[in-house]
Amino acid sequence: xxxxxxxxxxxxxxxxxxxxxxxxxxxxxxxxxxxxxxxxxxxxxxxxxxxxxxxxxxxxxxxxxxxxxxxxxxxxxxxxxxxxxxxxxxxxxxxxxxxxxxxxxxxxxxxxxxxxxxxxxxxxxxxxxxxxxxxxxxxxxxxxxxxxxxxxxxxxxxxxxxxxxxxxxxxxxxxxxxxxxxxxxxxxxxxxx
Amino acid sequence: xxxxxxxxxxxxxxxxxxxxxxxxxxxxxxxxxxxxxxxxxxxxxxxxxxxxxxxxxxxxxxxxxxxxxxxxxxxxxxxxxxxxxxxxxxxxxxxxxxxxxxxxxxxxxxxxxxxxxxxxxxxxxxxxxxxxxxxxxxxxxxxxxxxxxxxxxxxxxxxxxxxxxxxxxxxxxxxxxxxxxxxxxxxxxxxxx
DNA sequence: CGTACGGTTGAGTCCAATCAAGCAGCGTGG
DNA sequence: CCACGCTGCTTGATTGGACTCAACCGTACG
Numbered sequence: 001x002x003x004x005x006x007x008x009x010x011x012x013x014x015x016x017x018x019x020x021x022x023x024x025x026x027x028x029x030x031x032x033x034x035x036x037x038x039x040x041x042x043x044x045x046x047x048x049x050x051x052x053x054x055x056x057x058x059x060x061x062x063x064x065x066x067x068x069x070x071x072x073x074x075x076x077x078x079x080x081x082x083x084x085x086x087x088x089x090x091x092x093x094x095x096x097x098x099x100x101x102x103x104x105x106x107x108x109x110x111x112x113x114x115x116x117x118x119x120x121x122x123x124x125x126x127x128x129x130x131x132x133x134x135x136x137x138x139x140x141x142x143x144x145x146x147x148x149x150x151x152x153x154x155x156x157x158x159x160x161x162x163x164x165x166x167x168x169x170x171x172x173x174x175x176x177x178x179x180x181x182x183x184x185x186x187x188x189x190x191x192x193x
Numbered sequence: 194x195x196x197x198x199x200x201x202x203x204x205x206x207x208x209x210x211x212x213x214x215x216x217x218x219x220x221x222x223x224x225x226x227x228x229x230x231x232x233x234x235x236x237x238x239x240x241x242x243x244x245x246x247x248x249x250x251x252x253x254x255x256x257x258x259x260x261x262x263x264x265x266x267x268x269x270x271x272x273x274x275x276x277x278x279x280x281x282x283x284x285x286x287x288x289x290x291x292x293x294x295x296x297x298x299x300x301x302x303x304x305x306x307x308x309x310x311x312x313x314x315x316x317x318x319x320x321x322x323x324x325x326x327x328x329x330x331x332x333x334x335x336x337x338x339x340x341x342x343x344x345x346x347x348x349x350x351x352x353x354x355x356x357x358x359x360x361x362x363x364x365x366x367x368x369x370x371x372x373x374x375x376x377x378x379x380x381x382x383x384x385x386x
Numbered sequence: 387c388g389t390a391c392g393g394t395t396g397a398g399t400c401c402a403a404t405c406a407a408g409c410a411g412c413g414t415g416g
Numbered sequence: 417c418c419a420c421g422c423t424g425c426t427t428g429a430t431t432g433g434a435c436t437c438a439a440c441c442g443t444a445c446g
Contacts, residue, residue: 022288022289022291022292024292024296024297024378024379025378025379026379028296028379029296030291030292030295030296032288032291032292043281043284044281044284044285044288046278046281046282050284050285050288051288080273080277083277084273084276084277084280085239087277087280087281087284088236088237088239088280089239090284091236091237091243091280091283091284091287092237092243094284094287094288094291095215095225095237095243095244095287096215097291098215098223098225098287098290098291098294099215099217099223099225101291101294101295101338102223102294102335102337102338103217103221103222103223103338104217105401105402106401106402136424136425137424137425137426138424138425142295144295145294145295145296146402146403147402147403147404148424148425149402149403149404149425149426149427150401150402150403152425152426152427153402153426153427156426156427169410169411169424169425185217185218186217186218186219186221298433298434299433299434329392329393330392330393330394331392331393339434339435340434340435340436341392341393342393342394342395342434342435342436343433343434343435345393345394345395346394346395346434348394349394349395362392362393362443
Protein backbone atom coordinates (compact mmCIF):
# COMPACT_ATOMS: atom_id res chain seq x y z
CA UNK A 1 0.00 0.00 0.00
CA UNK A 2 1.59 3.28 -1.10
CA UNK A 3 0.99 6.85 -0.11
CA UNK A 4 -0.78 8.87 -2.84
CA UNK A 5 -1.71 5.74 -4.79
CA UNK A 6 -5.43 5.55 -5.62
CA UNK A 7 -7.22 3.86 -2.72
CA UNK A 8 -8.75 0.91 -4.52
CA UNK A 9 -8.88 -1.44 -1.58
CA UNK A 10 -9.77 -1.29 2.03
CA UNK A 11 -7.79 -3.62 4.27
CA UNK A 12 -8.38 -5.53 7.48
CA UNK A 13 -5.44 -7.31 9.11
CA UNK A 14 -6.27 -10.86 10.18
CA UNK A 15 -2.88 -11.99 11.40
CA UNK A 16 0.61 -10.54 11.77
CA UNK A 17 1.61 -6.89 12.03
CA UNK A 18 2.39 -3.95 9.78
CA UNK A 19 3.86 -0.48 9.94
CA UNK A 20 2.08 2.58 8.58
CA UNK A 21 4.35 5.44 7.59
CA UNK A 22 4.86 8.63 5.66
CA UNK A 23 8.04 9.66 3.88
CA UNK A 24 9.69 13.01 3.24
CA UNK A 25 11.27 13.56 -0.20
CA UNK A 26 14.78 13.02 1.18
CA UNK A 27 13.86 9.67 2.73
CA UNK A 28 13.21 10.64 6.32
CA UNK A 29 10.39 8.43 7.57
CA UNK A 30 7.77 8.85 10.27
CA UNK A 31 5.82 5.79 11.32
CA UNK A 32 2.34 7.03 12.20
CA UNK A 33 1.17 3.77 13.69
CA UNK A 34 1.38 0.01 13.74
CA UNK A 35 -1.36 -2.36 12.61
CA UNK A 36 -2.08 -5.67 14.32
CA UNK A 37 -4.58 -8.47 13.92
CA UNK A 38 -7.98 -6.80 13.84
CA UNK A 39 -6.71 -3.41 12.69
CA UNK A 40 -8.48 -1.50 9.94
CA UNK A 41 -6.04 0.01 7.46
CA UNK A 42 -6.98 2.66 4.97
CA UNK A 43 -9.72 4.34 6.97
CA UNK A 44 -8.07 7.67 6.26
CA UNK A 45 -8.35 7.09 2.52
CA UNK A 46 -11.11 9.12 0.91
CA UNK A 47 -9.58 8.76 -2.55
CA UNK A 48 -5.83 8.29 -2.21
CA UNK A 49 -3.99 6.51 0.58
CA UNK A 50 -2.69 9.01 3.12
CA UNK A 51 0.25 6.80 4.08
CA UNK A 52 2.25 3.78 3.02
CA UNK A 53 2.00 0.40 4.73
CA UNK A 54 4.38 -2.51 4.86
CA UNK A 55 4.28 -5.87 6.62
CA UNK A 56 6.62 -6.46 9.56
CA UNK A 57 5.88 -10.18 9.85
CA UNK A 58 4.13 -12.46 7.38
CA UNK A 59 0.50 -11.38 7.41
CA UNK A 60 -2.96 -12.53 6.47
CA UNK A 61 -5.51 -9.95 5.55
CA UNK A 62 -8.95 -9.34 4.16
CA UNK A 63 -8.87 -6.80 1.37
CA UNK A 64 -12.30 -5.92 0.03
CA UNK A 65 -12.49 -3.61 -2.96
CA UNK A 66 -13.55 -0.06 -2.31
CA UNK A 67 -16.81 -0.70 -4.17
CA UNK A 68 -17.52 -3.80 -2.11
CA UNK A 69 -16.90 -1.89 1.07
CA UNK A 70 -19.20 0.94 0.05
CA UNK A 71 -21.96 -1.59 -0.64
CA UNK A 72 -21.31 -3.16 2.75
CA UNK A 73 -21.53 0.26 4.36
CA UNK A 74 -24.78 1.23 2.70
CA UNK A 75 -26.27 -2.11 3.79
CA UNK A 76 -25.13 -2.26 7.36
CA UNK A 77 -25.78 0.34 10.02
CA UNK A 78 -23.59 -1.59 12.46
CA UNK A 79 -20.66 -1.60 10.04
CA UNK A 80 -20.91 2.16 9.56
CA UNK A 81 -21.04 2.64 13.29
CA UNK A 82 -18.00 0.43 13.78
CA UNK A 83 -15.98 2.23 11.14
CA UNK A 84 -16.72 5.57 12.74
CA UNK A 85 -15.61 4.24 16.12
CA UNK A 86 -12.38 2.99 14.57
CA UNK A 87 -11.69 6.40 13.02
CA UNK A 88 -12.36 8.20 16.30
CA UNK A 89 -10.14 5.78 18.17
CA UNK A 90 -7.33 6.30 15.69
CA UNK A 91 -7.73 10.04 16.12
CA UNK A 92 -7.35 9.80 19.89
CA UNK A 93 -4.23 7.66 19.49
CA UNK A 94 -2.85 10.13 16.96
CA UNK A 95 -3.27 12.98 19.43
CA UNK A 96 -1.43 11.00 22.10
CA UNK A 97 1.31 10.31 19.57
CA UNK A 98 1.61 14.02 18.80
CA UNK A 99 2.28 14.78 22.46
CA UNK A 100 4.95 12.11 22.47
CA UNK A 101 6.62 13.43 19.32
CA UNK A 102 6.35 17.09 20.20
CA UNK A 103 7.02 17.23 23.89
CA UNK A 104 8.51 14.09 25.41
CA UNK A 105 12.18 13.32 26.07
CA UNK A 106 13.93 10.22 24.76
CA UNK A 107 13.34 8.17 27.91
CA UNK A 108 9.71 9.30 28.17
CA UNK A 109 9.11 8.27 24.56
CA UNK A 110 10.55 4.83 25.11
CA UNK A 111 8.65 4.32 28.37
CA UNK A 112 5.39 5.40 26.71
CA UNK A 113 6.01 3.10 23.78
CA UNK A 114 6.69 0.10 26.01
CA UNK A 115 3.60 0.79 28.11
CA UNK A 116 1.46 1.11 25.01
CA UNK A 117 2.78 -2.19 23.72
CA UNK A 118 2.28 -3.79 27.13
CA UNK A 119 -1.40 -2.82 27.10
CA UNK A 120 -1.99 -4.60 23.80
CA UNK A 121 -3.04 -8.24 24.03
CA UNK A 122 0.14 -10.25 23.41
CA UNK A 123 0.39 -13.17 20.97
CA UNK A 124 -0.24 -16.55 22.63
CA UNK A 125 2.77 -17.84 24.52
CA UNK A 126 3.84 -14.38 25.66
CA UNK A 127 2.74 -13.73 29.23
CA UNK A 128 1.73 -10.31 30.66
CA UNK A 129 4.92 -8.68 31.97
CA UNK A 130 6.65 -9.83 28.79
CA UNK A 131 6.25 -7.89 25.54
CA UNK A 132 6.93 -9.14 22.05
CA UNK A 133 8.17 -6.47 19.62
CA UNK A 134 8.06 -7.74 16.03
CA UNK A 135 9.49 -4.53 14.57
CA UNK A 136 13.17 -3.58 14.20
CA UNK A 137 15.03 -0.93 16.19
CA UNK A 138 14.88 1.29 13.14
CA UNK A 139 11.10 0.98 13.01
CA UNK A 140 10.82 1.90 16.68
CA UNK A 141 13.09 4.89 16.05
CA UNK A 142 10.91 6.15 13.20
CA UNK A 143 7.82 5.65 15.35
CA UNK A 144 9.30 7.66 18.22
CA UNK A 145 10.81 10.33 15.98
CA UNK A 146 14.40 9.67 17.02
CA UNK A 147 17.41 7.73 15.71
CA UNK A 148 18.01 4.01 15.94
CA UNK A 149 21.03 4.65 18.21
CA UNK A 150 18.90 6.61 20.65
CA UNK A 151 16.46 3.69 20.82
CA UNK A 152 19.30 1.32 21.76
CA UNK A 153 20.68 3.71 24.35
CA UNK A 154 17.35 4.33 26.06
CA UNK A 155 16.56 0.62 26.20
CA UNK A 156 20.01 -0.05 27.66
CA UNK A 157 19.49 2.69 30.23
CA UNK A 158 16.10 1.32 31.32
CA UNK A 159 17.61 -2.15 31.57
CA UNK A 160 20.64 -0.99 33.53
CA UNK A 161 18.51 0.62 36.23
CA UNK A 162 16.25 -2.41 36.56
CA UNK A 163 13.02 -1.10 35.04
CA UNK A 164 13.05 -3.67 32.25
CA UNK A 165 15.01 -6.74 31.13
CA UNK A 166 16.01 -7.60 27.57
CA UNK A 167 16.14 -11.40 27.20
CA UNK A 168 16.56 -11.03 23.42
CA UNK A 169 16.23 -8.39 20.72
CA UNK A 170 12.51 -8.81 20.12
CA UNK A 171 11.38 -9.27 23.67
CA UNK A 172 11.14 -7.02 26.72
CA UNK A 173 10.18 -7.91 30.30
CA UNK A 174 8.77 -5.18 32.48
CA UNK A 175 10.27 -5.49 35.95
CA UNK A 176 8.95 -2.28 37.52
CA UNK A 177 5.67 -1.21 35.96
CA UNK A 178 4.99 1.74 38.26
CA UNK A 179 8.40 3.26 37.63
CA UNK A 180 7.90 2.84 33.90
CA UNK A 181 4.58 4.68 34.20
CA UNK A 182 6.14 7.52 36.16
CA UNK A 183 8.83 7.85 33.50
CA UNK A 184 6.31 7.76 30.66
CA UNK A 185 4.22 10.65 31.92
CA UNK A 186 7.25 12.62 32.92
CA UNK A 187 5.80 14.00 36.13
CA UNK A 188 9.13 14.93 37.62
CA UNK A 189 11.87 14.26 35.05
CA UNK A 190 13.41 12.01 37.68
CA UNK A 191 16.80 10.44 37.29
CA UNK A 192 17.07 7.09 35.55
CA UNK A 193 20.79 6.56 35.77
CA UNK B 194 -13.61 22.27 27.34
CA UNK B 195 -11.24 20.20 29.46
CA UNK B 196 -9.39 16.97 28.77
CA UNK B 197 -10.86 14.02 30.68
CA UNK B 198 -14.01 15.94 31.59
CA UNK B 199 -17.23 14.10 30.68
CA UNK B 200 -18.12 14.97 27.10
CA UNK B 201 -21.55 16.48 27.62
CA UNK B 202 -21.53 18.76 24.65
CA UNK B 203 -20.53 18.64 21.06
CA UNK B 204 -19.27 21.91 19.63
CA UNK B 205 -19.27 23.68 16.28
CA UNK B 206 -17.31 26.91 15.88
CA UNK B 207 -19.27 29.63 14.11
CA UNK B 208 -16.81 32.50 14.38
CA UNK B 209 -13.33 33.09 15.78
CA UNK B 210 -10.63 30.54 16.49
CA UNK B 211 -9.54 28.16 19.21
CA UNK B 212 -6.59 25.99 20.17
CA UNK B 213 -6.94 22.30 21.00
CA UNK B 214 -4.24 20.92 23.26
CA UNK B 215 -3.08 18.21 25.61
CA UNK B 216 -1.00 18.75 28.74
CA UNK B 217 1.65 16.67 30.47
CA UNK B 218 1.58 16.56 34.30
CA UNK B 219 4.48 19.02 34.55
CA UNK B 220 2.80 21.60 32.33
CA UNK B 221 4.38 20.90 28.98
CA UNK B 222 1.75 21.48 26.33
CA UNK B 223 1.21 20.13 22.83
CA UNK B 224 -1.33 21.87 20.63
CA UNK B 225 -2.86 19.13 18.48
CA UNK B 226 -4.74 21.50 16.22
CA UNK B 227 -6.50 24.80 15.77
CA UNK B 228 -10.22 25.27 15.26
CA UNK B 229 -11.69 27.92 12.97
CA UNK B 230 -15.16 28.96 11.84
CA UNK B 231 -16.82 25.77 10.64
CA UNK B 232 -14.65 23.40 12.67
CA UNK B 233 -16.19 20.51 14.58
CA UNK B 234 -14.73 20.18 18.07
CA UNK B 235 -15.16 17.14 20.23
CA UNK B 236 -15.41 14.57 17.45
CA UNK B 237 -12.84 12.48 19.26
CA UNK B 238 -14.98 12.34 22.37
CA UNK B 239 -16.66 9.00 22.84
CA UNK B 240 -17.26 9.63 26.56
CA UNK B 241 -14.60 12.00 27.83
CA UNK B 242 -12.92 14.82 25.92
CA UNK B 243 -9.56 13.68 24.58
CA UNK B 244 -8.10 17.19 24.72
CA UNK B 245 -8.65 20.65 26.16
CA UNK B 246 -9.81 23.59 24.09
CA UNK B 247 -9.49 27.31 24.63
CA UNK B 248 -10.53 30.34 22.58
CA UNK B 249 -7.82 32.43 20.94
CA UNK B 250 -10.12 35.24 19.86
CA UNK B 251 -13.68 35.97 20.99
CA UNK B 252 -15.77 33.19 19.49
CA UNK B 253 -19.35 32.28 18.64
CA UNK B 254 -20.30 28.64 18.67
CA UNK B 255 -23.12 26.18 18.48
CA UNK B 256 -22.99 23.71 21.33
CA UNK B 257 -25.66 21.03 21.11
CA UNK B 258 -25.94 18.59 24.01
CA UNK B 259 -24.59 15.12 23.46
CA UNK B 260 -28.14 13.76 23.57
CA UNK B 261 -29.35 16.27 21.02
CA UNK B 262 -26.51 15.38 18.72
CA UNK B 263 -27.20 11.67 18.97
CA UNK B 264 -30.83 12.31 18.05
CA UNK B 265 -29.68 14.41 15.12
CA UNK B 266 -27.37 11.61 14.02
CA UNK B 267 -30.00 8.90 14.18
CA UNK B 268 -32.32 11.12 12.13
CA UNK B 269 -29.95 12.29 9.45
CA UNK B 270 -27.95 10.10 7.15
CA UNK B 271 -26.24 13.14 5.68
CA UNK B 272 -25.18 14.35 9.12
CA UNK B 273 -23.63 10.99 9.93
CA UNK B 274 -21.81 10.99 6.64
CA UNK B 275 -20.52 14.50 7.24
CA UNK B 276 -19.24 13.66 10.72
CA UNK B 277 -17.37 10.65 9.39
CA UNK B 278 -15.74 12.79 6.71
CA UNK B 279 -14.69 15.31 9.35
CA UNK B 280 -13.11 12.58 11.47
CA UNK B 281 -11.23 11.13 8.50
CA UNK B 282 -10.02 14.57 7.49
CA UNK B 283 -8.78 15.26 11.02
CA UNK B 284 -6.97 11.93 10.94
CA UNK B 285 -5.14 12.82 7.74
CA UNK B 286 -4.13 16.18 9.20
CA UNK B 287 -2.95 14.47 12.37
CA UNK B 288 -0.70 12.16 10.37
CA UNK B 289 0.79 15.13 8.56
CA UNK B 290 1.34 16.80 11.92
CA UNK B 291 3.13 13.70 13.23
CA UNK B 292 5.64 13.88 10.37
CA UNK B 293 6.23 17.53 11.20
CA UNK B 294 6.74 16.85 14.91
CA UNK B 295 8.83 13.73 14.51
CA UNK B 296 11.02 14.44 11.53
CA UNK B 297 11.16 18.07 10.43
CA UNK B 298 13.73 20.69 11.36
CA UNK B 299 12.84 24.02 12.88
CA UNK B 300 12.75 25.88 9.56
CA UNK B 301 10.78 23.10 7.88
CA UNK B 302 8.21 23.18 10.66
CA UNK B 303 7.74 26.93 10.37
CA UNK B 304 7.53 26.79 6.57
CA UNK B 305 4.96 23.97 6.75
CA UNK B 306 2.93 25.88 9.30
CA UNK B 307 2.88 29.05 7.24
CA UNK B 308 1.90 27.14 4.11
CA UNK B 309 -0.89 25.36 5.95
CA UNK B 310 -2.18 28.67 7.23
CA UNK B 311 -1.85 30.20 3.78
CA UNK B 312 -4.09 27.49 2.31
CA UNK B 313 -6.89 28.27 4.74
CA UNK B 314 -9.44 30.84 3.59
CA UNK B 315 -8.40 34.10 5.28
CA UNK B 316 -10.81 36.38 7.16
CA UNK B 317 -12.26 39.16 4.97
CA UNK B 318 -9.87 42.05 4.45
CA UNK B 319 -6.81 39.80 4.35
CA UNK B 320 -5.71 39.14 0.80
CA UNK B 321 -4.05 35.92 -0.46
CA UNK B 322 -0.29 36.36 0.00
CA UNK B 323 -1.03 37.79 3.44
CA UNK B 324 -1.76 35.51 6.41
CA UNK B 325 -3.45 36.48 9.63
CA UNK B 326 -2.24 34.54 12.71
CA UNK B 327 -4.55 35.09 15.67
CA UNK B 328 -2.49 32.93 18.03
CA UNK B 329 0.51 33.97 20.12
CA UNK B 330 4.14 32.94 19.51
CA UNK B 331 3.83 30.57 22.46
CA UNK B 332 0.82 28.88 20.86
CA UNK B 333 2.71 28.44 17.59
CA UNK B 334 5.63 26.99 19.55
CA UNK B 335 3.42 24.42 21.28
CA UNK B 336 1.85 23.53 17.93
CA UNK B 337 5.25 22.98 16.30
CA UNK B 338 6.73 21.19 19.30
CA UNK B 339 9.48 23.76 19.89
CA UNK B 340 10.10 26.77 22.12
CA UNK B 341 8.75 30.27 21.69
CA UNK B 342 12.27 31.57 21.12
CA UNK B 343 12.82 29.14 18.25
CA UNK B 344 9.60 30.38 16.65
CA UNK B 345 10.87 33.96 16.75
CA UNK B 346 14.26 33.01 15.39
CA UNK B 347 12.91 30.97 12.48
CA UNK B 348 10.47 33.72 11.52
CA UNK B 349 13.30 36.25 11.66
CA UNK B 350 15.48 34.01 9.51
CA UNK B 351 12.77 33.57 6.86
CA UNK B 352 12.19 37.31 6.85
CA UNK B 353 15.91 38.15 6.61
CA UNK B 354 16.35 36.07 3.48
CA UNK B 355 13.28 37.48 1.80
CA UNK B 356 10.91 34.52 1.87
CA UNK B 357 8.37 36.34 4.02
CA UNK B 358 7.74 39.79 5.46
CA UNK B 359 6.43 40.56 8.95
CA UNK B 360 4.41 43.80 8.84
CA UNK B 361 3.23 43.21 12.41
CA UNK B 362 3.15 40.47 15.02
CA UNK B 363 -0.05 38.82 13.85
CA UNK B 364 0.46 39.07 10.14
CA UNK B 365 2.79 37.45 7.62
CA UNK B 366 3.21 38.18 3.93
CA UNK B 367 4.55 35.44 1.72
CA UNK B 368 7.03 36.91 -0.73
CA UNK B 369 8.42 33.74 -2.28
CA UNK B 370 5.88 30.93 -2.22
CA UNK B 371 7.90 28.38 -4.16
CA UNK B 372 10.93 28.78 -1.90
CA UNK B 373 8.68 28.39 1.14
CA UNK B 374 7.33 25.15 -0.34
CA UNK B 375 10.80 23.80 -1.01
CA UNK B 376 11.76 24.57 2.56
CA UNK B 377 8.60 22.98 3.97
CA UNK B 378 9.12 19.63 2.30
CA UNK B 379 12.82 19.66 3.04
CA UNK B 380 13.87 18.18 -0.28
CA UNK B 381 17.45 19.32 -0.03
CA UNK B 382 18.00 20.97 3.36
CA UNK B 383 19.12 23.97 1.42
CA UNK B 384 20.63 27.00 3.07
CA UNK B 385 18.34 29.75 4.31
CA UNK B 386 20.88 32.17 5.68
C1' DC C 387 4.56 58.40 32.87
C1' DG C 388 5.11 53.80 34.59
C1' DT C 389 4.14 49.18 34.56
C1' DA C 390 3.06 44.81 32.40
C1' DC C 391 3.10 41.64 28.98
C1' DG C 392 4.33 39.58 24.68
C1' DG C 393 7.88 39.49 21.60
C1' DT C 394 12.83 39.62 20.07
C1' DT C 395 17.70 38.85 20.41
C1' DG C 396 22.06 37.13 22.43
C1' DA C 397 25.23 33.80 25.07
C1' DG C 398 26.08 29.49 26.82
C1' DT C 399 24.53 24.62 27.68
C1' DC C 400 22.90 20.13 26.84
C1' DC C 401 20.57 16.28 24.78
C1' DA C 402 20.10 13.71 20.93
C1' DA C 403 22.18 13.36 16.17
C1' DT C 404 26.01 12.04 13.63
C1' DC C 405 30.05 9.54 12.66
C1' DA C 406 32.55 5.51 13.50
C1' DA C 407 33.91 1.18 15.32
C1' DG C 408 32.83 -3.24 17.04
C1' DC C 409 29.65 -7.17 18.15
C1' DA C 410 26.15 -10.98 17.66
C1' DG C 411 23.22 -13.91 15.16
C1' DC C 412 22.71 -16.47 11.05
C1' DG C 413 22.41 -18.36 6.60
C1' DT C 414 25.74 -19.86 2.88
C1' DG C 415 29.14 -22.33 0.79
C1' DG C 416 33.72 -24.28 0.76
C1' DC D 417 31.94 -28.16 10.59
C1' DC D 418 33.67 -23.75 10.45
C1' DA D 419 35.15 -19.59 8.05
C1' DC D 420 32.86 -15.95 5.71
C1' DG D 421 30.10 -12.16 4.96
C1' DC D 422 25.91 -9.98 5.69
C1' DT D 423 22.59 -7.63 8.39
C1' DG D 424 20.88 -5.64 12.43
C1' DC D 425 22.18 -4.22 16.92
C1' DT D 426 25.16 -1.98 20.40
C1' DT D 427 28.43 1.21 22.18
C1' DG D 428 31.70 5.15 22.13
C1' DA D 429 33.31 9.95 20.76
C1' DT D 430 32.24 14.14 18.88
C1' DT D 431 29.17 17.62 16.94
C1' DG D 432 25.46 20.62 16.48
C1' DG D 433 20.76 22.53 16.66
C1' DA D 434 17.45 23.67 19.68
C1' DC D 435 16.80 24.76 24.63
C1' DT D 436 17.65 27.57 28.60
C1' DC D 437 18.63 31.63 30.80
C1' DA D 438 18.81 36.40 30.55
C1' DA D 439 18.57 40.96 28.91
C1' DC D 440 16.15 44.08 26.14
C1' DC D 441 12.51 46.16 23.23
C1' DG D 442 7.89 47.95 22.08
C1' DT D 443 3.22 48.43 22.42
C1' DA D 444 -0.98 48.69 25.28
C1' DC D 445 -3.11 50.46 28.99
C1' DG D 446 -4.12 52.37 33.47
